[in-house]
Amino acid sequence: MSPRPPNVTIKDVARVSGVSPMTVSRVINHERRVRPETRRRVEAAIAELGYVPSRLARGLSGHKTGTIALIVPDVANPFFTLIVRGAEDVARRAGYRIILCDTRSDLTLERDVIEEMIAHRVEGIAIAPVSDRSRLHLRRLARFGVPFVLLDRTVSDVDADVVLGESAAGAKRLVEHLIALGHRRIGMIVESDDVSTARDRRRGYEQALEHAGIALDTELVVLSTVDPRGGFAGMQQLLKAQPRPTAVFAVNNLVALGAIEAVWAEGLEVPDDIALVCFDDIEYASRLYPFLTVMVQPAETFGTLGTQLLLERIRGDGHRRSRVVVLPAEFVVRRSCGARA
């Protein structure tokens, strides 16, 4: 009933069980070299005192904190949410805990949290970086010898394991589909080129147009932030183009959502007036209402696989060349593209 029980330490356990702290340490670390009888006495003392070894202290002396950081631009984006779940799961099974950081796509915030994670002495970092400009922070990690993996996005001139989706090929596929449906004026809503996925998807878009002999109209490529608000503004802008595009490729699901709202706000309809395709499914929405034609990425796998790669690095399979894993995306035709499916 004491309000703040003074922490019971390894020494207390040692005293009660009549051995040295070192022996207690051996017991809690499951080392062999302990007489069964001694082990029993120590375990009894541990139970009696309710002793829980401090990871802090262990971390200090052993340089193993048992924590890794997971840094994402927006937890509430369903794509990243699933990454979080996958990463947490793999980390836990491996005896690691996750420190979660949401950068809100803010480069400054990202710099700060990375600094914080260095201070926390996390053993590694899995990060979906804000953009190529994350390069500086990541370099800093390298200097500190903190292993890290990149999720979903590469960063130019940064050497690390990375788990990617098929951005270019996927985008090409989506746009080819629109072209096959007869569209010629196809817009794209995309974020700034210093995000690798944006860059790659844009490239896929351009390739598809080129292969079809459609001239690129820069008026039809608009930049936005990667959220419904950005999608809304982006679509508003596209709708002003002359002549209006008949189809639009949104860089991801949240952008698509905003884009649809903008279409509605003009009194128009998807797909009748504007066909729409995008990356990333919204699982719970699609179950209820299978509407968006999308490239579905295996989001959770980005998290599980990325974390596995990270753990390997941490375990010191160290200086191998860095790996690039590309996860296949699945093309799912639904109604938003206007196909008769």
Added chain:
Amino acid sequence: MSPRPPNVTIKDVARVSGVSPMTVSRVINHERRVRPETRRRVEAAIAELGYVPSRLARGLSGHKTGTIALIVPDVANPFFTLIVRGAEDVARRAGYRIILCDTRSDLTLERDVIEEMIAHRVEGIAIAPVSDRSRLHLRRLARFGVPFVLLDRTVSDVDADVVLGESAAGAKRLVEHLIALGHRRIGMIVESDDVSTARDRRRGYEQALEHAGIALDTELVVLSTVDPRGGFAGMQQLLKAQPRPTAVFAVNNLVALGAIEAVWAEGLEVPDDIALVCFDDIEYASRLYPFLTVMVQPAETFGTLGTQLLLERIRGDGHRRSRVVVLPAEFVVRRSCGARA
């Protein structure tokens, strides 16, 4: 370019700047009692060496780790996802970091992660507990003097700050709405009674029926897990009841999703054959397709407010009586209930 730069410590900084470690400590903690000139020298050395103080060491001596744990049953449930985002935000602004744990609604896992969090010496825990049977773990926290707050769910006989929704009143409201639409046979899909929200919502359901003079038919209350799969099975069972219910109240959005799929699987329609209402919105789904009639809870606020309460406790505004905060829910009528809106 050294692969693992030997950690630079406070002593290195001290040596380079020609002062004692203690003085360096004062500088990094922004204590007043340092001559400006000295401070500058130390800061120069810090910059030159790229020194980042170890939170581990600080935690060990100062008993402040700067971390709090956030424990939820399922990160990918949009309700909890938003809680996570809210908590992370408030924690970060207060200089704390979040260790995220997903218990998958597994009591044993919950026990383990709580034990882990004690070992990590987190300064506090915000937890959406699995059920009343979480009581034992929580008691253990209390014994260790680790402050904690409960999110979304109370636990009987556990004393702590808690942030709740209007489960009973909200449920009553939803069911009254169904009754007002003329329904008399109203089913409910709910999880086990040892989860406080389930208990409360069930109570609200029963009250609404009673006030309307409708006899409770226990055949119409089915238990399930809180996910689409459970909702699917639950609805399947309800559809077998004789006579079939004409309306169903699902305990939350994920259950509702599964329930709808079960209705479709029978070749029936929502709301024509079965009207449906539930708790918790799915933001991204509702924007695209406003279908579910729900009680919308301010999910993110559960996280922000809960974390604020926790931080207050940590700061030692300690022995005040524990607080119960009830967050209002908003009733949103859409199509799934069959109202002409």
Added chain:
DNA sequence: GATCTCCGTGGTACCGATAACACCACAGCG
């Protein structure tokens, strides 16, 4: 002029564990 006070700084112990080494007892071996 003596005492008090506060400033700026250093010395030492300690937070709670582990690594590295030392030590003792006893077994096996030539």
Added chain:
DNA sequence: CGCTGTGGTGTTATCGGTACCACGGAGATC
């Protein structure tokens, strides 16, 4: 019988900081 090996245990130093106390000197107070 002396030597090596190894099982079981303790000692000491250390991980990287901070709390606490001490100390010299400048200015204030009486």
